[in-house]
Amino acid sequence: MSILINENTRLLVQGITGNEGSLQTKEMLDFGTNVVGGTTPGKGGSRIFGVPVFDSVEEAVDSVHPNGSVIFVPPGHASDAIFEAIDAGIQLIVCITEGIPVHDMMRICAYMKSTSSRLIGPNCPGITSPGRSKVGIMPNNIHLPGNIGIVSRSGTLTYEIIDLLTKNRIGQSTSIGIGGDPVIGMTFLDALELFEKDKDTQAVVLIGEIGGTAEEEAIGFIKHMSKPVIAYIVGISAPPDRTMGHAGAIVSMGRGTARSKIQAFGDAGIPLARNPNEIIIQINTILKK
């Protein structure tokens, strides 16, 4: 099994006729994803790569019954697209769009509390479950089915690590990019809870970075997980931000730097990799046990 997506995922692509939407739809179809429809207001009734296009998510839901959606709509309209997906009852929403205002995201997250939908992203590469389905923009040819879960805030760095795992013949159950924005839907903690329950995941690689305290918030759960988690945190060389104002410092209370994160994971006894190669070494140690 995988988490979040699998061979039963029926995907809707919001913004399917745009540049990135159409390019990535092609890639997802090549991967084997079951793309059942797309939306672009005003282009309803047409087809792209054989996939039917609708004017609205509601119409798509009525016609082709998607259970997941991926969003490639430009930032000025992406939050509206997320609301549209939520209101149409789509359960899994993956928003690739970069550049959505953070105030919009706060409103969306508050609204989602009274719904059962789950949001991944925005500003994320999406989810890949090798051999089953891909919802997002990860390169097609780097994955290998297996038992390692990956959850990351990065894009290409995640690809680099997936690629390295694959080259070392270490397969993945599911790889998730949760996105690098300050306010996102799914968190490290949420993803880890799903991996913990997934019987096909043996160990998890967590790729964190500076900013926020999402990594630290997951530590309590990791300590009680039955599965090992290996953390790799980047940004140790980032300069101290010239941020004005004290509010951010008061909220984070000294946490949020790469150094403080690494310290916190170290204190909790969670294995840390200092570079991608160390991830492979750590996993091999675990898998040998």
Add this chain to the structure above:
Amino acid sequence: MSILINENTRLLVQGITGNEGSLQTKEMLDFGTNVVGGTTPGKGGSRIFGVPVFDSVEEAVDSVHPNGSVIFVPPGHASDAIFEAIDAGIQLIVCITEGIPVHDMMRICAYMKSTSSRLIGPNCPGITSPGRSKVGIMPNNIHLPGNIGIVSRSGTLTYEIIDLLTKNRIGQSTSIGIGGDPVIGMTFLDALELFEKDKDTQAVVLIGEIGGTAEEEAIGFIKHMSKPVIAYIVGISAPPDRTMGHAGAIVSMGRGTARSKIQAFGDAGIPLARNPNEIIIQINTILKK
């Protein structure tokens, strides 16, 4: 048993030092309600009728652990008081205040969807469970413990009917005034569902009036209830409203008048009383069965 309130109700009075708040607190204490605290910003630390006063609901919750709240705050501040009660985790909120803007109420009702609090009112007389507790402003001396549930949109008309029942030695399990405003928390349907489950309620009197379709919306449920419901609907003599605009008419689709409500209840075979005396006759018929 009763619904919503009973001898375990620990009541907080928001706006306890105001004119109506203090007057009605005295009445509730006389009735036997367990009033554990009150709030008035700036008067925290004082006492009224021996009841401790707090600056905020949060402080009151920390100190005296109320499980219900009744609101006597003026209309310009009442919606804020409701939000304060919800956010402090109060489970039962009864808002007596008349004159809250309907847009405020829509926002409150939307917000409540993501919480577990329940709101009665606004612009309502509250709830009385004879012999157990009173939360609101119904006169103290008209009630008699018994097995008839009452749910009504009116104030004094409800008192009149309770009084009549009591004079005819027909006791009440719980009497609820849900309020006469266009947007309210608890509806007829919600109250009927509770009465249906309450083993001490044998039959229910529903007192409706013109405007809205809350009465009609309850019909489907009433038809499947194990307990008889007697409906009394007022406003048959109200003139057709000079309302401008068609939107209201389109929304209500011809429903919403006293005549249409009476018709709908009649069509569903639900017993109707044309005046208070007929309620007594109907109940006596039912109780004799």
Add this chain to the structure above:
Amino acid sequence: MKLYEYAGKEIFSRYGISVPKGSTASSIEEAGKIAGAMGKSVIKAQVLAGGRGKTGGVLFSNNEEEARQAASRILGLTIKGLSVKKVLIEEFKETHAQIYLGITIDRLVRCPVIIASIAGGIDIEETAVNSPEKIIRINIDPLTGLHDYQARKLAISLKINDTKKIIDVIKKLYRIFVDNDCILAEINPLAQTDDGIYALDAKMVIDDNALFRHNYRDEDPDPLSEMAKKNGMSYVGLDGDIGCIVNGAGLAMATLDMIKQRGGESANFMDVRAGANEEQIKTALRIVSSNKKVKGIVVNIFGGLTKCDDVARGIIDILPDMKVPLVVRFAGTNEELGHSMLEKYGVTLAGSTEEAAKAVIRLVNPH
């Protein structure tokens, strides 16, 4: 509070919804001058009631003379009991399509609802009943507000071109609805014309409970309702001859219903609310009896915190000024004391709402 068409259009205009050029006039002279400068124009009665078109309250003119004639006819009209004191004169617009667009409150779902139809115009309610598929409704979450996708869905459903302009009007009307605490904001028709999308009518009703946070001024108040409102009471004039004073809207309706069931006709609805004390009841009696049609008055009070003896004192005090017979029914707190106080004053006392209704009808129609 209802706004006049011209006041609504001023608001529309401020929010960027196009309305025809126009202005108001209170005299035939003025109306003629305004319309004369316009060419083809439409002259509309400004009155707070619907159905103006069907009652001759909307006329067209091509020149000053026709405009004067139209204005003279309209300024003399009484529509649904309201006399026309002002007309709005506007440039005539040739329309290609007439859309209905309205926002009100869905009490059941507890949120704003936007209603749109391509079948705009005076028969929209019939369309709603006979061709419901021509009406589209969208509920709006009051916390998130109108989403673009919702405005788009509404606009696309109308199946005319100009989708972008319609979306724009929908978004602006929703802003107006929220900013102004409306319980109704309606454009019927919203017209597609050669030079754009125009609101040819404007209907706005403001939530009375929210007036405290706005600056609306009732331009045409009913004096009795105003006096009641100032005293914390609620008064609505009706056509009958029995004056009614009751505490509580529900009990007041029940009393009016009872009068009707027994063959009487009420002259008013009056809820004295919490103000059922000595002074207030005197004010209430003054208001109700100032209606010349009233031949008898029923006072029906259910005492809670209100004490019936206080009410009795007020009645006794004003009784010398009363020209019509009174029926009083007290229940609740100190009802017996109240009744006994009134006994010696020749006031008819009733034991129930029903008895009170019967008694007042007997007094008003002695035959």
Add this chain to the structure above:
Amino acid sequence: MKLYEYAGKEIFSRYGISVPKGSTASSIEEAGKIAGAMGKSVIKAQVLAGGRGKTGGVLFSNNEEEARQAASRILGLTIKGLSVKKVLIEEFKETHAQIYLGITIDRLVRCPVIIASIAGGIDIEETAVNSPEKIIRINIDPLTGLHDYQARKLAISLKINDTKKIIDVIKKLYRIFVDNDCILAEINPLAQTDDGIYALDAKMVIDDNALFRHNYRDEDPDPLSEMAKKNGMSYVGLDGDIGCIVNGAGLAMATLDMIKQRGGESANFMDVRAGANEEQIKTALRIVSSNKKVKGIVVNIFGGLTKCDDVARGIIDILPDMKVPLVVRFAGTNEELGHSMLEKYGVTLAGSTEEAAKAVIRLVNPH
């Protein structure tokens, strides 16, 4: 985007938050004149960095001469690498109490958080660590906005009189925060003075992602960052000598980390984002190499939709203009083709991020 203090105060003022009378000056002459007309005044460096007070960026003056001296000292300063080009001259205010009031985003709870403390001033962060009980935080639901009861709780917690005025400032600052898409809106100190509550400082940071719906203009842009931004890339200057060009922020940070772990120092952070094609890579190389400190450049590309051979073509094209050695590491789509294309041009090729880091350090520090 960060706003200067004076720009933030203009916004405060527009929303009705009181700020001391004042204006800005870019020359000693001008500053002297403004302050001379004021009596006792305070002269503050306008620079987008904190800690001005501790670095001599805030001085007081009693007359024109003192003001000229103060301005001459401040206009010569460089604070945290930023040179001071403007001062703000304001009336001096005697304060009774200094409050800290700030609104930012709580990423964890995903909502705005308002922070207040009676211990306002430059040591607020220490207070937060050492006396957390002096700091009060309230999370705001972004859909309902700030409630009165929350503003009241914050104001009461400060335990000074003027509660009503503080509530008013809190509500206005929250409006500012929301209306302007702020990620920070901060007043430190908010001062209690003889004639009211004044914002003596203003710090506002606007969400870059939301700039499209506002009218802010960056008054003092960094030319390299600006050029990168215009080309859809992200550039931050650092202090080292190794130029870095990477696609993806995470991979870029990983590359910088690797360089640091191996003893090197990066000259910049550069994420070329989706723009890792032929033309974009040329622009990126131009931007990075225009920093005179750069002694070598590493290009680290993970190809997905980006094809490594396209990137190679861009590199080959601009190579003649490059004055410093290049290390290139390709992975993913067409990595081998890309590497093979570069082989004959004397570019150092690396098989991994780690190898690339090692190689560039060797080139830059040959000893």
